[in-house]
Amino acid sequence: MWDYTEKVKEHFLHPKNVGEIPNPDLDATVGNITCGDALRLMAKLDKAGRIAEAKFQTFGCASAIASSDALIDLIKGKTLDEAATITNDDIARFLGGLPEAKMHCSVMGMEALQKAIATYRKTPFTLEDEGKIVCRCFGVTDKLIEKVVREHNLRTIEEVTHYTKAGGGCGGCHREIEAILARAHGRAPAQAAPAAPAPRAMTNLQRINRIQEVIASEIRPLLQADGGDIELVDVDATHVQVAFRGHCAYCRVSDVTLKGSVEAKLRELVDPEIVVEDVGDKLDKS
Amino acid sequence: MPRPPAVARVAPPAPLPCMKEGIMDKVIYLDNNATTAVAPEVRDAMEPFLRELYGNPSSIHTFGGRVAHYVEEARERVAHLLGADPSELIFTSCGTESDNAAIRSALATSPERHHIVTTRVEHPAVRNLCQLLATPAPGRAHYRLTELPVDAKGMLDLGEVDRVIDDDTAVVSVMWANNETGVVFPIEEIGALCRKRGVLFHTDAVQVVGKMPINLARMPVDMLSLSGHKLHAPKGIGVLYVRRGTRFSPFIMGGHQEHNRRGGTESVPLVAALGKAAELAEKNMAVEQTRVGALRDRLEKGLLAGAPSAMVNGDREHRLPNTTNISFEFVEGEAILLMLDQFGICASSGSACTSGSLEPSHVMRAMGVPFTAAHGSIRFSLSVYNTEEEIDRVIEVLPPIIRRLREISPFGREKLAAAK
Missing domain, CATH: 3.30.300.130 (Fe-S cluster assembly (FSCA))
Incomplete structure (x- = not known):
């Protein structure tokens, strides 16, 4: 059963910012069709360097579409410096909250924004360019996982999956995510389970x-x-x-x-x- | 003495979004492979057992004992629907329990064998159990598992079934029809193969019972699972058929109920309900085959004509009459369902967002449906209660929904433009 707020439904059913902008100043796509969601963000700046016009195209579920629409509402009229401070939490809050398992939709919005700004400024997009791919199923880098873990104080692999999708496919990267969690929380990484010798106190x-x-x-x-x-x-x-x-x-x-x-x-x-x-x-x- | 606290008033559940006034006064329910409406006749049939006939069928007194008579009457009705002998049926709590009981019994009665054969497209009730049994863990026997692949149409290769069975194989468990695509497997041929090789054969027939005629007297099936709520009985009742002469080891230990094969007091109201549902299913079988099949075909044809870049998943020749699974390229299933929900239309999807994981359903993946299409797969499953008006309504509202979502989507523009 859907656990969406009225605001999410409103932005999903009647998005106001769908479309394409010819010759946009900012243009970035994150995600892809294989992963199940993708967002293309386009924007034009005015002379003062503010975002005058912005549009999106999204493939994905209701919360992905609503998050994209919310993102555009949030960045309109802002300078790039102002826009760069927008986090996925701002998107989720704007929508009156998102179900835990759908937080990755808001993270996708934040990623698209940061990538668009980085591309415009011709600076590396740290979340993608400088990171190492951890989750191969969904192409998620260690940089993105670490950023989200720190920002949201995530504690479990499941939470990381909710926020980034990392670890939600084959599960082959769970050990690496565990290591990132440990690093972020200043713990020693959990020791790999020993090859399970039977406990001595066996009846x-x-x-x-x-x-x-x-x-x-x-x-x-x-x-x-x-x-x-x-x-x-x-x-x-x-x-x-x-x-x-x-x-x-x-x-x-x-x-x-x-x-x-x-x-x-x-x-x-x-x-x-x-x-x-x-x-x-x-x-x-x- | 302090007064007891006032009984908390329980607020009635909020109306379903699709039932809110002004949006929709009626639900169009096309998700009958998930569950079905309880038939009014079934509701009536169970009522005496929620009122005056509350005795325990195991009791020695007349009051309880007469209830046992109704349990046996229901058993006969279900047996008749299956072409089985009433003594071959064990009432359980659900299809999942039946599946677990069947597979665990097969393994327990062949302790020297450690190999299980099943398919990649089984229901989680079979698939997750078999995968657990194949995972080594201390304190538990360890089994080898072969999951048979399916082709792009969701069909099995019989030769492959024959090849993978060996002397160590304890049980072959293959669903009769797939819940997501409706594809029907050649159960008679697979059963014959198993019999020839001396291996127990179980089939999860949850999606078939009530939708297609079954005659177990002529089928080489050792064990079969069914679920009441898929054929207009309530949730909470299932049956495991165990062919006479098949060794059986109980899954739930307890009293002597069900001839010592399943402990626990019988849920008499639900057993009576299932008996009635079986009788109705037999009566409606011809309707299911013809009218429901025709409605399904009408829906499929209408949707394929209304939306370009859409395709049917699964073999259309070997398929349940009530099911169609259609992929709409470049859009995502959950978004389609939520928009359909606004019109009170209930269906389901194999998309990642609705599969409970982040990947499309294991059935779509096993068939190799491309991701561009798997994420946008929608299953419609009909019942005898659906009408032509309902189907036409779906044909009217769904194509504009697909168009709208494709306008939002960044993908498929070139292909869709070329198709025009």
């Missing part, structure tokens, strides 16, 4: 379950590929008794298999203390 039952799983999903397929098999006989704390089956039962290198793959795998994935014993012979004799 016997948990350990047994885990051993069964690892044997079923990791070990048996390997042995079965060579015509062998393995059966779990008993678990006593960290002492694991197994029996080789199929080819493994008669294999002369089954000791190597036992220590080299079975025990190593269980130590890696379940508990470093595990000792594995082959009791297949005893079992078959009894």
Whole structure:
């Protein structure tokens, strides 16, 4: 369900600033059709250097169109220095607020404005030119993410996605966004999770379950590929008794298999203390 | 003694924007793949169970026991619609529960197998579950997942189904019809393949039941999910069909209800409602096939004629009669829907802004619909309650909306000018 203010709906349904300006002084496009939204901003300056006329064209959802229309209302009559101070918050406030997940629409407005001014002044557009692309799905740079994180005191990846779209696609850049968040808040970046050794305080039952799983999903397929098999006989704390089956039962290198793959795998994935014993012979004799 | 606080007055919900006076006095509901209106007959059928017939069907006394009779009557009606035996049906709380129960049961009853086959275009009820099962995590068995691709028309390659099944495959789960495009998969052929290879076959038939005739007696399907609220029953009721002889492991443990296959007191009013809805669906099947299909075709034809650079997504030959999914290039779906909403017209979109993520729907992406079109895809799904006047109204108002949004959009000017 849409959670838009009446003002957003008004600017979406009846935008007053749509159009093109021939030979504009300022002209910038941000976003693209693949990403789902794009905004082209055009403006003409008067002799005093004020924005005399401004228009937009936008591809995107209702809040993208409303944010674009609001942006034009905000910059009209201003000098470029005055316009340069407009932030996405000014756009959102002008519209009586935007849903959290739509804040990126207002950020797109701010980006277009800054890019248009930078292009006019022939200065680098820091948010795009000097940054490194972090989110490849939506082409968002570290500069933009960092700016928005600092301005809005964003704390989570989800918030960053709401404001910039970064991280909203494949999710491959989440670690980099996490690092930017940490940097902005003066924290050490979160350590990558270690390769999850099972906690030592595992109950016997948990350990047994885990051993069964690892044997079923990791070990048996390997042995079965060579015509062998393995059966779990008993678990006593960290002492694991197994029996080789199929080819493994008669294999002369089954000791190597036992220590080299079975025990190593269980130590890696379940508990470093595990000792594995082959009791297949005893079992078959009894 | 202090007086108890006054009971808080609950304000009535605000009227829907489309229902506000002066804008629209009537809703044109074309989102029936999302949910449907509860049929008046269905409402009437459930009412006695919200009044005097409130007994527990498991009770020993006559008062409760007579309620059990109605539960069984409803089961027979649903079974009749499906061409199944009543004993093969388990009432659940929704289609999602049915899907979860089916897939988890298939895995639990074949513990030596660790491979799941499904498609890239499944409903999240199947897709997210299978992806979870395929994600390694401590304390949980780990499965291999094959998601079958679809072609540009949203169709599966049967040969590919055959190729990916192996000795480790525990279950194949393929939806009968896709909720976004309406494309119908060759369930009989896939089921036959699975049977030949000795693999359990489950189908999510949530979008098909009530829209197309089904005869499970002649279909090689082991398990099937359906959802009541897609066929004019209320939300909160579903069914899992489990073919007789198929081993089953319950998803919800509890009492002996549903022959020990699903614990929990039966939601008798909803079960009765679904029974009635099944009866109505059977009665309306011919209408669904002919009149609803004709209305859908009229809508599709009208919109394609009214708006240039629009295309139908999905195979038009193998499709539910009630569904059409149309992409309008160079405009964004949410914007279209919000403008339609001003006219009280309800539809849905596969655009990024409405998919819950920032990318277009997984179905559009799996079909390789270009982004220029995927963002502007609109799904219309009809029901027997739609009229020709409603369809004509949509054909009248939508093309100007598309024109207006294209005027706002910076894209497509050259292509649209060339098309003129």
